[in-house]
Every structure is written in C-alpha cells, then in structure tokens.
Amino acid sequence: MDPQAMMTSIMSLALGTTIVTSSNHWIMAWAGLEVNTLAILPLISKSHHPRAIEATTKYFLTQATASALLLFSSMTNAWFTGQWDITHLTHPTSCLILTAAISMKLGLVPFHFWFPEILQGSSLTTGLLLATVMKFPPLTLFILTSHSLNPTLLTFMAIASAALGGWTGLNQTQTRKILAFSSISHLGWMTIIIIYTPKLTSLTFYLYCLMTAAIFLTLNTNKTLKLSTMMTAWTKTPSLTSTLMLALLSLAGLPPLTGFLPKWLIIQELTKQEMTSTATIITLLSLLGLFFYLRLAYCATITLPPNSINYMKLWQINKPVNTPTTILITLTILLLPMAPMILTIT
Structure with a gap:
C-alpha cells in the first residue's frame, strides 16, 4: 500500500475517533463514526485478494446499517424530546434502537456474524485495528448512554x-x-x-x-x-x-x-x-x-x-x-x- 495512502487512513482513524469521543451532539458522533468506517476500508482491502474485497464489502454494509440505525435512534429521540445531546437519550424506543446499532458496530451477539469473517479476510495488523481501535468510538457512546439503556x-x-x-x-x-x-x-x-x-x-x-x-x-x-x-x-x-x-x-x-x-x-x-x-x-x-x-x-x-x-x-x-x-x-x-x-x- 502506498505510504501516503496509509498515512491518510491512519490520520483519518485518529480524527474520527477524536470526533466521537469529544462530541456531545449525535450528528457529530455519527460523522466521526463514518470517518472511521471510510478510513479503515482501504486498510482491509489493501491486499486486493478476493477474500479481502469481500471482507471490505461486508464491513461497509454492516457499518452503514449500524450508522443508519444510530442516526434513526437519535432523530427519534430528538422528535419526542427535542434533545440532540448524547447524554439526554430518554425515549424507550430510541434506547432500544441505539442498543441494536452499537451492538452491531461492536459485534455483540446477536449482531456478531460479520466480525469473524471480516477479521479472517484482513491482515493481522488490520485485524488488530478492527479488534481494538475500531471498537473504542462505539464503546464510548455505549458508556455515555449507559444510564438510559x-x-x-x-x-x-x-x-x-x-x-x-x-x-x-x-x-x-x-x-x-x-x-x-x-x-x-x-x-x-x-x-x-x-x-x-x-x-x-x-x-x-x-x-x-x-x-x-x-x-x-x-x-x-x-x-x-x-x-x-x-x-x-x-x-x-x-x-x-x-x-x-x-x-x-x-x-x-x-x-x-x-x-x-x-x-x-x-x-x-x-x-x-x-x-x-x-x-x-x-x-x-x-x-x-x-x-x-x-x-x-x-x-x-x-x-x-x-x-x-x-x-x-x-x-x-x-x-x-x-x-x-x-x-x-x-x-x-x-x-x-x-x-x-x-x-x-x-
């Protein structure tokens, strides 16, 4: 992989993680998660092997679905309560949808099926990022909203x-x-x-x-x-x-x-x-x-x-x-x- 592309991906990962961990607004948190997702895709597919391309596609579809659920959860909460703040998630339906969204991003049961296949299609260094760094932003959101779940x-x-x-x-x-x-x-x-x-x-x-x-x-x-x-x-x-x-x-x-x-x-x-x-x-x-x-x-x-x-x-x-x-x-x-x-x- 080209060194400049590698550096861009790593810096984007750091940027996305920073945005999520420092934001109070749901839209900013969602944007940070999307930056993270787009940054890791070139690292998963860098070998250009069919298994790596398949893993990249699966990862993108899973994370896009989870992000859509997260955005829908925050919009539902804002519709009923008028609050976009992360710590003010109070509506029961929004809490349930958010639990599903973050569980899908993390790979919790029953939304775990994508994770082993994607790790198998990645290199060991990319697998390390997927198993550690990529779990930090959604886990941060889980911790911030834990009192409402x-x-x-x-x-x-x-x-x-x-x-x-x-x-x-x-x-x-x-x-x-x-x-x-x-x-x-x-x-x-x-x-x-x-x-x-x-x-x-x-x-x-x-x-x-x-x-x-x-x-x-x-x-x-x-x-x-x-x-x-x-x-x-x-x-x-x-x-x-x-x-x-x-x-x-x-x-x-x-x-x-x-x-x-x-x-x-x-x-x-x-x-x-x-x-x-x-x-x-x-x-x-x-x-x-x-x-x-x-x-x-x-x-x-x-x-x-x-x-x-x-x-x-x-x-x-x-x-x-x-x-x-x-x-x-x-x-x-x-x-x-x-x-x-x-x-x-x-």
Missing part, C-alpha cells in the same frame, strides 16, 4: 456473547477467527458491567487492547495464521513464542497474570449488585474460552511438527523482535502487581 437486555446480550464467543471458538483452526471470537467473549464481560460501573468497562477495554495487541503483534512477527503453522513458530523466535503462551493465558484471565484483574473486579462488582448468579454463569462460560487459549498455547510451545530435524536450521536465524511487541508482552504478563495503582488512577 435496559439492564436486562444488556445482561442477556452480555451472557450470550460470552457463551457464543467461547462456544464457537472451540472448533476453529485459524488464529484470526479464534481472536475474533475471543473479542466477542470479552465484549460480553465489558457489557455486563457497563450500567453499574462504566469506569470498570473502560479499564477492561484498555487491558483487553493491551493483551490483544501483544498477541496480534507476536503472531505477525512469526507470520502465524493457523494452528498448524504455530507448531514451527518456536524455531523462528523461541523466546517470543514462549512468552506468547503466557500472554494467551493472560487473555484467558488466569491469575497471577494481567488478564485476571478485570475479571476479578467485574465478578466483585456483580456480587455487590446482588447478581451472584449472573457472575457465576459468566465465570463458568469463561472456561470455554480458556480451552481454546490453552489449545493455542499448546500448539505454540509444546507440540512439535513432523520431521522436526528439518526445522532445526531455523534456530540459526536471529530474527529481531521489535521493542513495542516486547513492552506489550511484558505488560500483558506482569501488570497484576500494579493493580492498586491502576485502581487509584481509574
């Missing part, structure tokens, strides 16, 4: 996302699809607590972005797109592949790794809200995700490929690991002891 509906969608994200990820062999279903499952954890503690949703999202970025960049360094190629990753970058196992377990939420912190806090907050049964259900559903994270870790570090002697030559290749990947991997593994400081800041 239906808690029962959001709880149902959150549990369904955690269940379906874990269940459908079990039989996947493509790493990008596994990470897509992982994203859907994590969105369930963010959504279930958004009404009660929006700040905890933000913290969960930031830590999720940190862990997902570390895994995407590691897979990109090793050029790993499916489970079978993960078996030879240890011959290219042994130390990085070893830490990848810990990063995957952190994303699964195992103590004493970073990913345990948000899940622990969410379970604690749900218990305070007298939602112990809900906390129990979503905790048990996280075991489904743990299975395919362990499967990835097993393929990366324990399984040997056939004729492993032929791969020993790759040990001589000193493939450099860039600094951002190293920093992200370290934070993904070792951030839990800093939990008191993180909680003080948030």
Whole structure:
C-alpha cells in the first residue's frame, strides 16, 4: 500500500475517533463514526485478494446499517424530546434502537456474524485495528448512554456473547477467527458491567487492547495464521513464542497474570449488585474460552511438527523482535502487581 495512502487512513482513524469521543451532539458522533468506517476500508482491502474485497464489502454494509440505525435512534429521540445531546437519550424506543446499532458496530451477539469473517479476510495488523481501535468510538457512546439503556437486555446480550464467543471458538483452526471470537467473549464481560460501573468497562477495554495487541503483534512477527503453522513458530523466535503462551493465558484471565484483574473486579462488582448468579454463569462460560487459549498455547510451545530435524536450521536465524511487541508482552504478563495503582488512577 502506498505510504501516503496509509498515512491518510491512519490520520483519518485518529480524527474520527477524536470526533466521537469529544462530541456531545449525535450528528457529530455519527460523522466521526463514518470517518472511521471510510478510513479503515482501504486498510482491509489493501491486499486486493478476493477474500479481502469481500471482507471490505461486508464491513461497509454492516457499518452503514449500524450508522443508519444510530442516526434513526437519535432523530427519534430528538422528535419526542427535542434533545440532540448524547447524554439526554430518554425515549424507550430510541434506547432500544441505539442498543441494536452499537451492538452491531461492536459485534455483540446477536449482531456478531460479520466480525469473524471480516477479521479472517484482513491482515493481522488490520485485524488488530478492527479488534481494538475500531471498537473504542462505539464503546464510548455505549458508556455515555449507559444510564438510559435496559439492564436486562444488556445482561442477556452480555451472557450470550460470552457463551457464543467461547462456544464457537472451540472448533476453529485459524488464529484470526479464534481472536475474533475471543473479542466477542470479552465484549460480553465489558457489557455486563457497563450500567453499574462504566469506569470498570473502560479499564477492561484498555487491558483487553493491551493483551490483544501483544498477541496480534507476536503472531505477525512469526507470520502465524493457523494452528498448524504455530507448531514451527518456536524455531523462528523461541523466546517470543514462549512468552506468547503466557500472554494467551493472560487473555484467558488466569491469575497471577494481567488478564485476571478485570475479571476479578467485574465478578466483585456483580456480587455487590446482588447478581451472584449472573457472575457465576459468566465465570463458568469463561472456561470455554480458556480451552481454546490453552489449545493455542499448546500448539505454540509444546507440540512439535513432523520431521522436526528439518526445522532445526531455523534456530540459526536471529530474527529481531521489535521493542513495542516486547513492552506489550511484558505488560500483558506482569501488570497484576500494579493493580492498586491502576485502581487509584481509574
């Protein structure tokens, strides 16, 4: 891809995200979301492969539908209340339509079908943007309007996302699809607590972005797109592949790794809200995700490929690991002891 076009797309992404996060008016927020959508399309289709073009088309149609629903929701609210302010969403019909619109933009169940296919048709770097940066603007709108949304509906969608994200990820062999279903499952954890503690949703999202970025960049360094190629990753970058196992377990939420912190806090907050049964259900559903994270870790570090002697030559290749990947991997593994400081800041 041409460097100037790449720079234009990245700057447009930053502009669109800034517009959404700093706006109080629904029209400005909608415009920011549209800028984001148009900016990511060239990045998805940059390989000019038919699968990439198909993913671009699917993404455009899905996001255009979601944006139309969001605009319709804000217009309905303005018609009945005379308010265009984001925080003054009060009409029940508008709240319901907005929930559907933002769920479609994020990839929450039952509007999740587009996300795995689009991530599979994108490169790993573009997939990283889709799984992290592109979720930030709609999640911001979700947080701003959380006080007006239906808690029962959001709880149902959150549990369904955690269940379906874990269940459908079990039989996947493509790493990008596994990470897509992982994203859907994590969105369930963010959504279930958004009404009660929006700040905890933000913290969960930031830590999720940190862990997902570390895994995407590691897979990109090793050029790993499916489970079978993960078996030879240890011959290219042994130390990085070893830490990848810990990063995957952190994303699964195992103590004493970073990913345990948000899940622990969410379970604690749900218990305070007298939602112990809900906390129990979503905790048990996280075991489904743990299975395919362990499967990835097993393929990366324990399984040997056939004729492993032929791969020993790759040990001589000193493939450099860039600094951002190293920093992200370290934070993904070792951030839990800093939990008191993180909680003080948030």
